[in-house]
Amino acid sequence: MAHIFIMTSKDISVKIECMKIIVRMPNWIGDLVMATPILIDLRKAYPDAEITAMCQENVAPLLEKELAIDELFRFSRAKGFFRRITERNIAGKLKRGNYDIGILLTNSFSSAWRFRQGGVKQIIGYRADGRSFLLTTPVAFSEKRKEKHLVETYKEILAPLGIPVSDTPSRLIVSDEEVEEAWDIVKRLYISPDAKIIGINPGAAYGTAKCWLPDRFAEVAKNLVRADTKNVVIFFGDRSHKELIGNICTDLGSRVINLAGQTDLRQLLALIKICSVFLTNDSGPMHIADSLDVPLIALFGSTSPAITGPYKQRHNIIQKKVPCAPCFKRVCPIDFPCMKKIGADEVTEMVLAKLSNVVEAK
Incomplete structure:
Protein backbone atom coordinates (compact mmCIF):
# COMPACT_ATOMS: atom_id res chain seq x y z
CA MET A 1 0.00 0.00 0.00
CA GLY A 162 4.71 15.59 -3.66
CA ILE A 163 6.09 14.69 -7.10
CA PRO A 164 8.37 17.42 -8.51
CA VAL A 165 8.62 18.22 -12.21
CA SER A 166 10.96 15.58 -13.62
CA ASP A 167 13.09 15.11 -16.72
CA THR A 168 11.09 12.02 -17.70
CA PRO A 169 10.53 12.00 -21.47
CA SER A 170 7.48 10.81 -23.37
CA ARG A 171 7.36 7.08 -24.00
CA LEU A 172 5.55 4.59 -26.20
CA ILE A 173 6.39 0.91 -26.24
CA VAL A 174 6.38 -1.28 -29.34
CA SER A 175 7.01 -5.01 -28.96
CA ASP A 176 9.57 -6.99 -30.97
CA GLU A 177 6.69 -8.96 -32.48
CA GLU A 178 5.05 -5.76 -33.71
CA VAL A 179 8.31 -4.60 -35.27
CA GLU A 180 8.61 -7.94 -37.05
CA GLU A 181 5.06 -7.55 -38.34
CA ALA A 182 5.94 -4.07 -39.61
CA TRP A 183 8.84 -5.52 -41.58
CA ASP A 184 6.47 -8.15 -42.96
CA ILE A 185 4.20 -5.35 -44.21
CA VAL A 186 7.22 -3.72 -45.84
CA LYS A 187 8.18 -6.98 -47.54
CA ARG A 188 4.66 -7.35 -48.95
CA LEU A 189 5.09 -3.91 -50.51
CA TYR A 190 8.12 -5.27 -52.40
CA ILE A 191 10.53 -3.09 -50.48
CA SER A 192 14.09 -4.40 -50.27
CA PRO A 193 15.28 -5.46 -46.78
CA ASP A 194 18.23 -3.06 -47.09
CA ALA A 195 16.03 -0.09 -48.02
CA LYS A 196 16.27 3.16 -46.09
CA ILE A 197 12.70 3.98 -45.16
CA ILE A 198 11.72 7.63 -44.87
CA GLY A 199 8.31 8.23 -43.33
CA ILE A 200 6.30 11.33 -44.22
CA ASN A 201 3.20 12.59 -42.45
CA PRO A 202 1.69 15.48 -44.45
CA GLY A 203 -1.51 15.92 -42.43
CA ALA A 204 -2.52 17.23 -39.02
CA ALA A 205 -5.71 16.93 -36.99
CA TYR A 206 -6.18 20.56 -35.93
CA GLY A 207 -6.39 22.20 -39.35
CA THR A 208 -4.67 23.15 -42.59
CA ALA A 209 -2.72 26.01 -40.96
CA LYS A 210 -0.47 23.35 -39.41
CA CYS A 211 0.22 21.67 -42.75
CA TRP A 212 3.05 22.35 -45.17
CA LEU A 213 2.13 22.64 -48.84
CA PRO A 214 1.20 19.29 -50.49
CA ASP A 215 3.14 20.01 -53.68
CA ARG A 216 6.28 20.57 -51.63
CA PHE A 217 5.88 17.26 -49.84
CA ALA A 218 5.63 15.70 -53.30
CA GLU A 219 8.76 17.53 -54.43
CA VAL A 220 10.70 16.34 -51.38
CA ALA A 221 9.59 12.73 -51.94
CA LYS A 222 10.71 12.98 -55.57
CA ASN A 223 14.08 14.41 -54.51
CA LEU A 224 14.63 11.68 -51.91
CA VAL A 225 14.08 8.73 -54.23
CA ARG A 226 16.30 10.38 -56.86
CA ALA A 227 19.09 10.89 -54.31
CA ASP A 228 19.60 7.17 -53.62
CA THR A 229 18.12 4.04 -55.16
CA LYS A 230 17.82 2.55 -51.65
CA ASN A 231 15.59 5.36 -50.42
CA VAL A 232 11.91 4.44 -50.04
CA VAL A 233 9.31 7.00 -48.98
CA ILE A 234 6.17 5.89 -47.11
CA PHE A 235 3.35 8.39 -46.61
CA PHE A 236 1.25 7.92 -43.47
CA GLY A 237 -2.15 9.32 -42.57
CA ASP A 238 -5.62 8.36 -41.39
CA ARG A 239 -8.70 7.98 -43.58
CA SER A 240 -9.38 11.70 -43.54
CA HIS A 241 -6.06 12.27 -45.31
CA LYS A 242 -6.48 9.65 -48.05
CA GLU A 243 -7.38 12.14 -50.76
CA LEU A 244 -4.61 14.55 -49.74
CA ILE A 245 -1.95 11.86 -49.76
CA GLY A 246 -3.33 10.21 -52.88
CA ASN A 247 -2.87 13.48 -54.75
CA ILE A 248 0.64 13.94 -53.36
CA CYS A 249 1.74 10.46 -54.44
CA THR A 250 0.41 10.67 -57.98
CA ASP A 251 3.11 9.77 -60.55
CA LEU A 252 5.92 9.54 -57.98
CA GLY A 253 6.85 5.95 -58.80
CA SER A 254 6.99 2.61 -56.99
CA ARG A 255 9.39 3.74 -54.26
CA VAL A 256 6.85 6.25 -52.95
CA ILE A 257 4.14 4.34 -51.09
CA ASN A 258 0.77 5.57 -49.83
CA LEU A 259 -0.40 3.87 -46.62
CA ALA A 260 -3.03 6.47 -45.69
CA GLY A 261 -5.97 4.83 -43.97
CA GLN A 262 -4.42 1.36 -44.26
CA THR A 263 -2.98 0.92 -40.77
CA ASP A 264 -4.42 0.71 -37.30
CA LEU A 265 -2.77 2.67 -34.49
CA ARG A 266 -0.49 -0.15 -33.30
CA GLN A 267 0.65 -0.84 -36.86
CA LEU A 268 1.35 2.86 -37.31
CA LEU A 269 3.58 2.85 -34.23
CA ALA A 270 5.55 -0.15 -35.47
CA LEU A 271 5.94 1.21 -39.00
CA ILE A 272 7.14 4.57 -37.70
CA LYS A 273 9.54 2.71 -35.44
CA ILE A 274 11.33 1.12 -38.43
CA CYS A 275 11.72 4.42 -40.31
CA SER A 276 15.24 5.79 -40.61
CA VAL A 277 13.90 9.37 -40.67
CA PHE A 278 10.41 10.84 -40.19
CA LEU A 279 9.28 14.10 -41.81
CA THR A 280 6.11 15.59 -40.37
CA ASN A 281 3.95 18.57 -39.55
CA ASP A 282 3.14 19.39 -35.92
CA SER A 283 0.91 16.36 -35.31
CA GLY A 284 0.23 13.22 -33.31
CA PRO A 285 2.58 11.12 -35.48
CA MET A 286 5.34 13.66 -34.78
CA HIS A 287 5.05 12.92 -31.06
CA ILE A 288 4.88 9.19 -31.78
CA ALA A 289 8.16 9.33 -33.70
CA ASP A 290 9.79 11.44 -30.99
CA SER A 291 8.70 9.07 -28.23
CA LEU A 292 10.08 6.11 -30.22
CA ASP A 293 13.43 7.89 -30.72
CA VAL A 294 13.01 7.93 -34.50
CA PRO A 295 15.08 10.79 -35.97
CA LEU A 296 12.61 13.39 -37.17
CA ILE A 297 12.22 16.74 -38.86
CA ALA A 298 9.17 18.73 -37.79
CA LEU A 299 7.74 21.59 -39.84
CA PHE A 300 6.00 24.31 -37.83
CA GLY A 301 3.79 27.14 -39.00
CA SER A 302 0.79 28.31 -36.99
CA THR A 303 1.72 26.60 -33.72
CA SER A 304 4.57 26.96 -31.23
CA PRO A 305 7.31 24.32 -30.91
CA ALA A 306 8.07 25.71 -27.46
CA ILE A 307 4.68 24.38 -26.31
CA THR A 308 3.88 21.38 -28.52
CA GLY A 309 7.14 20.62 -30.31
CA PRO A 310 8.92 17.26 -30.09
CA TYR A 311 9.96 16.98 -26.44
CA LYS A 312 13.17 15.02 -26.96
CA GLN A 313 14.22 16.31 -30.38
CA ARG A 314 13.55 20.01 -29.88
CA HIS A 315 16.38 21.00 -32.22
CA ASN A 316 14.94 19.06 -35.19
CA ILE A 317 12.49 21.79 -36.20
CA ILE A 318 12.08 24.07 -39.21
CA GLN A 319 10.07 27.21 -38.54
CA LYS A 320 10.34 30.58 -40.25
CA LYS A 321 9.96 33.85 -38.40
CA VAL A 322 6.98 35.80 -39.62
CA PRO A 323 5.10 38.57 -37.76
CA CYS A 324 1.85 36.62 -37.47
CA ALA A 325 3.23 33.31 -36.17
CA PRO A 326 2.40 31.51 -34.03
CA CYS A 327 -1.25 32.43 -34.53
CA PHE A 328 -2.78 29.06 -33.48
CA LYS A 329 -5.48 29.40 -36.13
CA ARG A 330 -6.98 26.38 -37.88
CA VAL A 331 -6.95 28.05 -41.29
CA CYS A 332 -4.58 30.80 -42.42
CA PRO A 333 -6.62 33.98 -43.10
CA ILE A 334 -3.90 35.50 -45.30
CA ASP A 335 -1.24 34.12 -47.68
CA PHE A 336 0.24 31.37 -45.47
CA PRO A 337 3.69 33.01 -45.18
CA CYS A 338 4.94 30.81 -42.33
CA MET A 339 4.74 27.64 -44.42
CA LYS A 340 5.47 29.15 -47.84
CA LYS A 341 8.85 30.35 -46.58
CA ILE A 342 9.91 26.72 -46.00
CA GLY A 343 11.42 25.50 -49.26
CA ALA A 344 11.47 21.95 -50.62
CA ASP A 345 15.25 22.02 -51.21
CA GLU A 346 15.90 23.05 -47.61
CA VAL A 347 13.75 20.23 -46.27
CA THR A 348 15.29 17.69 -48.67
CA GLU A 349 18.81 18.62 -47.55
CA MET A 350 17.88 18.29 -43.89
CA VAL A 351 16.25 14.89 -44.43
CA LEU A 352 19.26 13.59 -46.38
CA ALA A 353 21.66 14.90 -43.73
CA LYS A 354 19.65 13.22 -41.01
CA LEU A 355 19.54 10.02 -43.06
CA SER A 356 23.31 10.11 -43.54
CA ASN A 357 23.83 10.46 -39.79
CA VAL A 358 21.57 7.47 -39.14
CA VAL A 359 23.44 5.31 -41.66
CA GLU A 360 26.82 6.32 -40.17
CA ALA A 361 25.60 5.53 -36.64
CA LYS A 362 24.69 2.00 -37.76
Whole structure:
Protein backbone atom coordinates (compact mmCIF):
# COMPACT_ATOMS: atom_id res chain seq x y z
CA MET A 1 0.00 0.00 0.00
CA ALA A 2 1.43 3.37 -1.03
CA HIS A 3 1.23 6.44 1.19
CA ILE A 4 0.43 9.69 -0.59
CA PHE A 5 0.30 13.25 0.70
CA ILE A 6 -2.48 15.41 -0.72
CA MET A 7 -2.27 19.19 -0.38
CA THR A 8 -5.62 20.82 0.27
CA SER A 9 -6.50 24.30 -0.91
CA LYS A 10 -5.22 25.56 2.46
CA ASP A 11 -1.86 23.83 1.85
CA ILE A 12 -2.47 21.40 4.69
CA SER A 13 -0.75 18.07 4.15
CA VAL A 14 -3.22 15.26 4.69
CA LYS A 15 -1.91 11.72 4.77
CA ILE A 16 -4.09 9.16 3.06
CA GLU A 17 -3.54 5.56 2.21
CA CYS A 18 -3.89 4.93 -1.49
CA MET A 19 -4.15 1.65 -3.29
CA LYS A 20 -5.75 2.84 -6.51
CA ILE A 21 -4.96 5.80 -8.77
CA ILE A 22 -6.78 6.60 -12.01
CA VAL A 23 -5.41 9.04 -14.58
CA ARG A 24 -7.77 10.53 -17.15
CA MET A 25 -5.55 10.80 -20.21
CA PRO A 26 -5.94 13.43 -22.98
CA ASN A 27 -8.15 12.76 -26.00
CA TRP A 28 -5.76 13.62 -28.83
CA ILE A 29 -2.92 11.38 -29.97
CA GLY A 30 -0.17 13.96 -29.58
CA ASP A 31 -1.45 15.19 -26.19
CA LEU A 32 -1.73 11.65 -24.89
CA VAL A 33 1.85 10.88 -25.92
CA MET A 34 3.04 14.05 -24.17
CA ALA A 35 1.17 12.93 -21.03
CA THR A 36 2.88 9.53 -20.74
CA PRO A 37 5.60 10.84 -18.37
CA ILE A 38 2.84 11.30 -15.78
CA LEU A 39 2.26 7.54 -15.67
CA ILE A 40 5.97 6.83 -15.39
CA ASP A 41 6.53 9.40 -12.64
CA LEU A 42 3.56 8.07 -10.66
CA ARG A 43 4.92 4.54 -10.87
CA LYS A 44 8.37 5.69 -9.70
CA ALA A 45 6.91 7.65 -6.78
CA TYR A 46 4.36 5.02 -5.72
CA PRO A 47 5.53 1.57 -6.84
CA ASP A 48 2.87 -0.25 -4.81
CA ALA A 49 -0.11 1.72 -6.12
CA GLU A 50 -2.52 0.23 -8.64
CA ILE A 51 -2.47 2.67 -11.54
CA THR A 52 -5.20 2.86 -14.19
CA ALA A 53 -5.04 4.94 -17.36
CA MET A 54 -8.46 6.05 -18.58
CA CYS A 55 -8.79 7.13 -22.20
CA GLN A 56 -11.04 7.13 -25.20
CA GLU A 57 -11.16 3.96 -27.26
CA ASN A 58 -9.68 5.59 -30.36
CA VAL A 59 -6.39 6.46 -28.61
CA ALA A 60 -6.28 3.62 -26.06
CA PRO A 61 -4.08 1.36 -28.26
CA LEU A 62 -1.18 3.75 -27.68
CA LEU A 63 -0.96 2.52 -24.08
CA GLU A 64 -1.51 -1.20 -24.61
CA LYS A 65 2.14 -2.02 -23.87
CA GLU A 66 2.75 0.62 -21.19
CA LEU A 67 4.59 -0.92 -18.24
CA ALA A 68 3.70 1.81 -15.73
CA ILE A 69 0.00 0.95 -15.61
CA ASP A 70 -1.94 -2.00 -14.23
CA GLU A 71 -5.13 -1.39 -16.18
CA LEU A 72 -6.30 0.40 -19.30
CA PHE A 73 -9.80 1.83 -18.83
CA ARG A 74 -11.25 2.29 -22.32
CA PHE A 75 -14.46 4.14 -23.05
CA SER A 76 -16.28 5.43 -26.09
CA ARG A 77 -18.09 8.72 -26.53
CA ALA A 78 -21.75 8.57 -27.40
CA LYS A 79 -24.24 11.16 -28.60
CA GLY A 80 -27.98 11.51 -28.61
CA PHE A 81 -30.14 8.72 -27.18
CA PHE A 82 -27.20 6.53 -26.15
CA ARG A 83 -25.32 9.25 -24.28
CA ARG A 84 -27.07 8.77 -20.93
CA ILE A 85 -26.60 5.01 -21.10
CA THR A 86 -22.90 5.45 -21.89
CA GLU A 87 -22.44 7.94 -19.04
CA ARG A 88 -24.14 5.57 -16.58
CA ASN A 89 -21.89 2.74 -17.72
CA ILE A 90 -18.76 4.86 -17.26
CA ALA A 91 -19.88 6.04 -13.81
CA GLY A 92 -20.67 2.46 -12.83
CA LYS A 93 -17.25 1.25 -13.89
CA LEU A 94 -15.59 4.07 -11.96
CA LYS A 95 -17.57 3.16 -8.86
CA ARG A 96 -16.59 -0.50 -9.15
CA GLY A 97 -12.96 0.61 -9.45
CA ASN A 98 -13.19 2.27 -6.03
CA TYR A 99 -10.42 4.73 -6.87
CA ASP A 100 -8.69 6.63 -4.11
CA ILE A 101 -7.14 9.31 -6.32
CA GLY A 102 -8.13 10.62 -9.73
CA ILE A 103 -5.83 12.83 -11.80
CA LEU A 104 -7.41 14.79 -14.63
CA LEU A 105 -5.15 15.62 -17.56
CA THR A 106 -8.19 16.90 -19.44
CA ASN A 107 -9.58 20.33 -18.59
CA SER A 108 -13.24 19.74 -19.33
CA PHE A 109 -16.15 20.02 -16.93
CA SER A 110 -17.47 16.62 -18.07
CA SER A 111 -14.32 14.72 -17.12
CA ALA A 112 -14.43 16.12 -13.58
CA TRP A 113 -18.16 15.41 -13.37
CA ARG A 114 -17.56 11.77 -14.33
CA PHE A 115 -15.02 11.34 -11.55
CA ARG A 116 -17.51 12.83 -9.08
CA GLN A 117 -20.31 10.61 -10.32
CA GLY A 118 -17.96 7.65 -10.17
CA GLY A 119 -17.11 8.19 -6.52
CA VAL A 120 -13.41 8.95 -6.96
CA LYS A 121 -12.35 10.05 -3.49
CA GLN A 122 -9.63 12.60 -4.26
CA ILE A 123 -9.85 14.47 -7.57
CA ILE A 124 -6.85 16.50 -8.75
CA GLY A 125 -7.14 18.74 -11.79
CA TYR A 126 -6.50 22.18 -13.16
CA ARG A 127 -8.99 24.95 -12.50
CA ALA A 128 -10.77 25.20 -15.84
CA ASP A 129 -14.21 25.18 -17.45
CA GLY A 130 -15.95 26.24 -14.22
CA ARG A 131 -15.29 22.88 -12.57
CA SER A 132 -13.29 23.82 -9.48
CA PHE A 133 -16.15 22.90 -7.13
CA LEU A 134 -15.96 19.33 -8.46
CA LEU A 135 -12.27 19.00 -7.61
CA THR A 136 -11.07 18.11 -4.13
CA THR A 137 -7.64 19.47 -5.08
CA PRO A 138 -7.91 22.22 -7.71
CA VAL A 139 -4.58 23.29 -9.16
CA ALA A 140 -3.91 26.70 -10.68
CA PHE A 141 -2.19 26.89 -14.05
CA SER A 142 1.30 28.33 -14.03
CA GLU A 143 1.48 32.01 -14.96
CA LYS A 144 4.07 30.97 -17.57
CA ARG A 145 1.86 28.28 -19.04
CA LYS A 146 1.97 29.80 -22.53
CA GLU A 147 5.77 29.65 -22.48
CA LYS A 148 6.12 26.08 -21.21
CA HIS A 149 6.11 22.82 -23.05
CA LEU A 150 2.85 20.93 -22.56
CA VAL A 151 4.78 17.99 -21.09
CA GLU A 152 5.88 20.26 -18.23
CA THR A 153 2.36 21.60 -17.75
CA TYR A 154 1.12 18.04 -17.35
CA LYS A 155 3.89 17.26 -14.87
CA GLU A 156 3.06 20.26 -12.70
CA ILE A 157 -0.32 18.73 -11.86
CA LEU A 158 1.51 16.11 -9.74
CA ALA A 159 2.74 18.74 -7.24
CA PRO A 160 -0.08 18.00 -4.72
CA LEU A 161 1.23 14.42 -4.57
CA GLY A 162 4.71 15.59 -3.66
CA ILE A 163 6.09 14.69 -7.10
CA PRO A 164 8.37 17.42 -8.51
CA VAL A 165 8.62 18.22 -12.21
CA SER A 166 10.96 15.58 -13.62
CA ASP A 167 13.09 15.11 -16.72
CA THR A 168 11.09 12.02 -17.70
CA PRO A 169 10.53 12.00 -21.47
CA SER A 170 7.48 10.81 -23.37
CA ARG A 171 7.36 7.08 -24.00
CA LEU A 172 5.55 4.59 -26.20
CA ILE A 173 6.39 0.91 -26.24
CA VAL A 174 6.38 -1.28 -29.34
CA SER A 175 7.01 -5.01 -28.96
CA ASP A 176 9.57 -6.99 -30.97
CA GLU A 177 6.69 -8.96 -32.48
CA GLU A 178 5.05 -5.76 -33.71
CA VAL A 179 8.31 -4.60 -35.27
CA GLU A 180 8.61 -7.94 -37.05
CA GLU A 181 5.06 -7.55 -38.34
CA ALA A 182 5.94 -4.07 -39.61
CA TRP A 183 8.84 -5.52 -41.58
CA ASP A 184 6.47 -8.15 -42.96
CA ILE A 185 4.20 -5.35 -44.21
CA VAL A 186 7.22 -3.72 -45.84
CA LYS A 187 8.18 -6.98 -47.54
CA ARG A 188 4.66 -7.35 -48.95
CA LEU A 189 5.09 -3.91 -50.51
CA TYR A 190 8.12 -5.27 -52.40
CA ILE A 191 10.53 -3.09 -50.48
CA SER A 192 14.09 -4.40 -50.27
CA PRO A 193 15.28 -5.46 -46.78
CA ASP A 194 18.23 -3.06 -47.09
CA ALA A 195 16.03 -0.09 -48.02
CA LYS A 196 16.27 3.16 -46.09
CA ILE A 197 12.70 3.98 -45.16
CA ILE A 198 11.72 7.63 -44.87
CA GLY A 199 8.31 8.23 -43.33
CA ILE A 200 6.30 11.33 -44.22
CA ASN A 201 3.20 12.59 -42.45
CA PRO A 202 1.69 15.48 -44.45
CA GLY A 203 -1.51 15.92 -42.43
CA ALA A 204 -2.52 17.23 -39.02
CA ALA A 205 -5.71 16.93 -36.99
CA TYR A 206 -6.18 20.56 -35.93
CA GLY A 207 -6.39 22.20 -39.35
CA THR A 208 -4.67 23.15 -42.59
CA ALA A 209 -2.72 26.01 -40.96
CA LYS A 210 -0.47 23.35 -39.41
CA CYS A 211 0.22 21.67 -42.75
CA TRP A 212 3.05 22.35 -45.17
CA LEU A 213 2.13 22.64 -48.84
CA PRO A 214 1.20 19.29 -50.49
CA ASP A 215 3.14 20.01 -53.68
CA ARG A 216 6.28 20.57 -51.63
CA PHE A 217 5.88 17.26 -49.84
CA ALA A 218 5.63 15.70 -53.30
CA GLU A 219 8.76 17.53 -54.43
CA VAL A 220 10.70 16.34 -51.38
CA ALA A 221 9.59 12.73 -51.94
CA LYS A 222 10.71 12.98 -55.57
CA ASN A 223 14.08 14.41 -54.51
CA LEU A 224 14.63 11.68 -51.91
CA VAL A 225 14.08 8.73 -54.23
CA ARG A 226 16.30 10.38 -56.86
CA ALA A 227 19.09 10.89 -54.31
CA ASP A 228 19.60 7.17 -53.62
CA THR A 229 18.12 4.04 -55.16
CA LYS A 230 17.82 2.55 -51.65
CA ASN A 231 15.59 5.36 -50.42
CA VAL A 232 11.91 4.44 -50.04
CA VAL A 233 9.31 7.00 -48.98
CA ILE A 234 6.17 5.89 -47.11
CA PHE A 235 3.35 8.39 -46.61
CA PHE A 236 1.25 7.92 -43.47
CA GLY A 237 -2.15 9.32 -42.57
CA ASP A 238 -5.62 8.36 -41.39
CA ARG A 239 -8.70 7.98 -43.58
CA SER A 240 -9.38 11.70 -43.54
CA HIS A 241 -6.06 12.27 -45.31
CA LYS A 242 -6.48 9.65 -48.05
CA GLU A 243 -7.38 12.14 -50.76
CA LEU A 244 -4.61 14.55 -49.74
CA ILE A 245 -1.95 11.86 -49.76
CA GLY A 246 -3.33 10.21 -52.88
CA ASN A 247 -2.87 13.48 -54.75
CA ILE A 248 0.64 13.94 -53.36
CA CYS A 249 1.74 10.46 -54.44
CA THR A 250 0.41 10.67 -57.98
CA ASP A 251 3.11 9.77 -60.55
CA LEU A 252 5.92 9.54 -57.98
CA GLY A 253 6.85 5.95 -58.80
CA SER A 254 6.99 2.61 -56.99
CA ARG A 255 9.39 3.74 -54.26
CA VAL A 256 6.85 6.25 -52.95
CA ILE A 257 4.14 4.34 -51.09
CA ASN A 258 0.77 5.57 -49.83
CA LEU A 259 -0.40 3.87 -46.62
CA ALA A 260 -3.03 6.47 -45.69
CA GLY A 261 -5.97 4.83 -43.97
CA GLN A 262 -4.42 1.36 -44.26
CA THR A 263 -2.98 0.92 -40.77
CA ASP A 264 -4.42 0.71 -37.30
CA LEU A 265 -2.77 2.67 -34.49
CA ARG A 266 -0.49 -0.15 -33.30
CA GLN A 267 0.65 -0.84 -36.86
CA LEU A 268 1.35 2.86 -37.31
CA LEU A 269 3.58 2.85 -34.23
CA ALA A 270 5.55 -0.15 -35.47
CA LEU A 271 5.94 1.21 -39.00
CA ILE A 272 7.14 4.57 -37.70
CA LYS A 273 9.54 2.71 -35.44
CA ILE A 274 11.33 1.12 -38.43
CA CYS A 275 11.72 4.42 -40.31
CA SER A 276 15.24 5.79 -40.61
CA VAL A 277 13.90 9.37 -40.67
CA PHE A 278 10.41 10.84 -40.19
CA LEU A 279 9.28 14.10 -41.81
CA THR A 280 6.11 15.59 -40.37
CA ASN A 281 3.95 18.57 -39.55
CA ASP A 282 3.14 19.39 -35.92
CA SER A 283 0.91 16.36 -35.31
CA GLY A 284 0.23 13.22 -33.31
CA PRO A 285 2.58 11.12 -35.48
CA MET A 286 5.34 13.66 -34.78
CA HIS A 287 5.05 12.92 -31.06
CA ILE A 288 4.88 9.19 -31.78
CA ALA A 289 8.16 9.33 -33.70
CA ASP A 290 9.79 11.44 -30.99
CA SER A 291 8.70 9.07 -28.23
CA LEU A 292 10.08 6.11 -30.22
CA ASP A 293 13.43 7.89 -30.72
CA VAL A 294 13.01 7.93 -34.50
CA PRO A 295 15.08 10.79 -35.97
CA LEU A 296 12.61 13.39 -37.17
CA ILE A 297 12.22 16.74 -38.86
CA ALA A 298 9.17 18.73 -37.79
CA LEU A 299 7.74 21.59 -39.84
CA PHE A 300 6.00 24.31 -37.83
CA GLY A 301 3.79 27.14 -39.00
CA SER A 302 0.79 28.31 -36.99
CA THR A 303 1.72 26.60 -33.72
CA SER A 304 4.57 26.96 -31.23
CA PRO A 305 7.31 24.32 -30.91
CA ALA A 306 8.07 25.71 -27.46
CA ILE A 307 4.68 24.38 -26.31
CA THR A 308 3.88 21.38 -28.52
CA GLY A 309 7.14 20.62 -30.31
CA PRO A 310 8.92 17.26 -30.09
CA TYR A 311 9.96 16.98 -26.44
CA LYS A 312 13.17 15.02 -26.96
CA GLN A 313 14.22 16.31 -30.38
CA ARG A 314 13.55 20.01 -29.88
CA HIS A 315 16.38 21.00 -32.22
CA ASN A 316 14.94 19.06 -35.19
CA ILE A 317 12.49 21.79 -36.20
CA ILE A 318 12.08 24.07 -39.21
CA GLN A 319 10.07 27.21 -38.54
CA LYS A 320 10.34 30.58 -40.25
CA LYS A 321 9.96 33.85 -38.40
CA VAL A 322 6.98 35.80 -39.62
CA PRO A 323 5.10 38.57 -37.76
CA CYS A 324 1.85 36.62 -37.47
CA ALA A 325 3.23 33.31 -36.17
CA PRO A 326 2.40 31.51 -34.03
CA CYS A 327 -1.25 32.43 -34.53
CA PHE A 328 -2.78 29.06 -33.48
CA LYS A 329 -5.48 29.40 -36.13
CA ARG A 330 -6.98 26.38 -37.88
CA VAL A 331 -6.95 28.05 -41.29
CA CYS A 332 -4.58 30.80 -42.42
CA PRO A 333 -6.62 33.98 -43.10
CA ILE A 334 -3.90 35.50 -45.30
CA ASP A 335 -1.24 34.12 -47.68
CA PHE A 336 0.24 31.37 -45.47
CA PRO A 337 3.69 33.01 -45.18
CA CYS A 338 4.94 30.81 -42.33
CA MET A 339 4.74 27.64 -44.42
CA LYS A 340 5.47 29.15 -47.84
CA LYS A 341 8.85 30.35 -46.58
CA ILE A 342 9.91 26.72 -46.00
CA GLY A 343 11.42 25.50 -49.26
CA ALA A 344 11.47 21.95 -50.62
CA ASP A 345 15.25 22.02 -51.21
CA GLU A 346 15.90 23.05 -47.61
CA VAL A 347 13.75 20.23 -46.27
CA THR A 348 15.29 17.69 -48.67
CA GLU A 349 18.81 18.62 -47.55
CA MET A 350 17.88 18.29 -43.89
CA VAL A 351 16.25 14.89 -44.43
CA LEU A 352 19.26 13.59 -46.38
CA ALA A 353 21.66 14.90 -43.73
CA LYS A 354 19.65 13.22 -41.01
CA LEU A 355 19.54 10.02 -43.06
CA SER A 356 23.31 10.11 -43.54
CA ASN A 357 23.83 10.46 -39.79
CA VAL A 358 21.57 7.47 -39.14
CA VAL A 359 23.44 5.31 -41.66
CA GLU A 360 26.82 6.32 -40.17
CA ALA A 361 25.60 5.53 -36.64
CA LYS A 362 24.69 2.00 -37.76
